[in-house]
Amino acid sequence: MDPPRCQHPALELKVAAGSHSGLSNNQNARLAATAYSSLRYDETHRDVGDIPRGPAIYAMGGGGQPRAWVAYVGDAGNLRQRLGQHFINRDSSVVTGASAAGLNIDHVRYVEWWEDQAFADEDSRRAAELVAFDVLDPVLRSRGNPRQAARELYADRDFHDAMTKVFEAPPVGRLTLPRLPDLIQRLNDLERRISELEGRT
Numbered sequence: 001m002d003p004p005r006c007q008h009p010a011l012e013l014k015v016a017a018g019s020h021s022g023l024s025n026n027q028n029a030r031l032a033a034t035a036y037s038s039l040r041y042d043e044t045h046r047d048v049g050d051i052p053r054g055p056a057i058y059a060m061g062g063g064g065q066p067r068a069w070v071a072y073v074g075d076a077g078n079l080r081q082r083l084g085q086h087f088i089n090r091d092s093s094v095v096t097g098a099s100a101a102g103l104n105i106d107h108v109r110y111v112e113w114w115e116d117q118a119f120a121d122e123d124s125r126r127a128a129e130l131v132a133f134d135v136l137d138p139v140l141r142s143r144g145n146p147r148q149a150a151r152e153l154y155a156d157r158d159f160h161d162a163m164t165k166v167f168e169a170p171p172v173g174r175l176t177l178p179r180l181p182d183l184i185q186r187l188n189d190l191e192r193r194i195s196e197l198e199g200r201t
Contacts (some may be wrong), residue, residue, distance in 0.1 A: 074142035112171035127153035
């Protein structure tokens with residue numbers, strides 16, 4: 001019996017999101033690389049290399065205004081490295097389907113993140129992630145069992161209130177991902193141009 005599907009297209013139960021039907025392994029690899037290199041900040045349009053390497057709480061979303069929704073919230077000690085695991089290596093547990101519920105990374109439309117001095121401490125970051133679950137109400141939450149110190153911080157009213165203000169404020173960064181059909185069209189156009197150039201030699 002097939003596993004049930006979630007109501008949001010970015011979420012699939014026990015389904016890995018590593019490849020696209022009809023594309024070869026090489027095309028999938030090129031497509032993933034093109035997608036990641038095409039990420040840009042919405043307003044500043046800086047290169048993906050400007051994604052900070054520091055700690056952050058991040059949210060992945062789907063849909064579009066006014067029907068955008070938060071698919072997944074996670075924490076990262078190194079944000080750039082963590083996004084690479086999701087979008088390039090595709091070896092994070094939530095993408096590979098190793099966890100009970102998986103994220104179809106191809107349906108993620110944007111990534112937003114928040115930074116705070118408290119996130120440098122792992123327990124504080126994990127506690128802040130729990131607060132982010134409350135504020136952002138994602139469909140899927142990162143798995144893991146926070147340590148007792150993180151749970152105690154989460155229960156602390158002052159800490160909870162301070163982190164709530166962080167996540168109710170606008171994110172410090174946002175990436176918009178290109179849509180899959182657009183990437184496939186760009187790949188096809190590139191291959192057509194290469195073929196035309198080769199035909200002239």
